[in-house]
Amino acid sequence: MIGEEIEVLYEVDSTNEFLKKNYKSFHDGAVVVAIKQTAGKGRMGRSWISPEGGLWYSVLFKPKIHLTPHIYTKIFSIAIIEVLKKIKVKAYIKWPNDIYYNGKKLCGILPxxxxxNDRPVAIVVGIGINVNNDIPDEIKDIAISLKDIVKKKLxxxxxxxxxxxxxxxxxxSYRNETENITKLWKKYLVPKEGDKLKIKHEGEIFEGTILKITDEVLYVDIGGKVVGVQSIHQIVE
Structure with a gap:
């Protein structure tokens, strides 16, 4: 089970870093929650502002069946989307690992x-959700908290x-059927395969059609040439 063992820390640099350093001391499924993080991080080492009021936590897995970290990203992104539905928040997954609402970032997931010796012994999945925390003025145009969506604290x-x-x-349900978890993940993805998309490529902006979405790459057809997009920052809104 996830969460049978929970440790709450008032302040930590990063719950992911804490669990990576201390994974031997915790059981499979253990959860470490931080009231606030001083060095929260996202994909590619980018910083994640994590003040009091948000939900900042990491889950430890010591799987007997080897699953890639991407599978855990998909599982938690689907879980978050479907739990948010219960509180009437219609969010979506923005490739590869973020949860968005109305064009603004609500949540990030980092496995x-x-x-x-090159053998995975543990997977740590970090989740950061803006819940009751205030969004700084300088990022209000790109980020949002749940309290601002539902108009109350949660x-x-x-x-x-x-x-x-x-x-x-x-x-x-899906650990032996990873192709089905991918299908479900794609159901909540925006954009989807077949959609038009503007991307930055070699210093210019092009519009193309998404041919295929994988865990690491969006393959986009630009006038007959297939370009691989590997960063969300190459996508033009």
Whole structure:
């Protein structure tokens, strides 16, 4: 189960870093929650502002069946989307690992592997959700909190419990059918395969059609030439 073992820290640099350093001390499915993080991080080492009021936590997995970190990203992104539906928040997954609402970032997910001699011994999945925290003025045009969507403060423990329960059910149901978890993940993705998309490529902006979406790359057809997009920052809104 996820969350049978929970540790709450008032302040930590990053719950992911804490669990990566201390994974031997925790059981499979352990959860570490931070009231605030001083060095929260996102994909490619980018910083994630994590003040009090948000839901900042990491989950430890010590899987007997090896699954790639991407599978955990998909499982938690689906769980978050479907839990948010219960509180009437219609969010979507923005490739590759963010949850958005109405064009603004609501949540990020960061899976990281701990390896010994190139053998993965643990997977740490970090989740950061803007819940009751205020969004700084300088990023209000690109980020949003749940409290600003539903017009009231939410119970963070409710979200934590519901997301973890749903993620566990998905993991149990799909760990031997990873192609089906990918299909479900693609259902909530924006944009989708076949959609038009503007991208930055070699210093210019082009419009093309998404041919295929994988965990690491968006393949876009630009006038008969296929270009691989590897960063969300290459996508032009």
């Amino acid at each position: 990281e592997a701990v390896s010994i 119970k963070i423990t409710y979200l934590l419990d519901e997301i973890n329960k749903h993620a566990w059910n998905l993991l149990v």
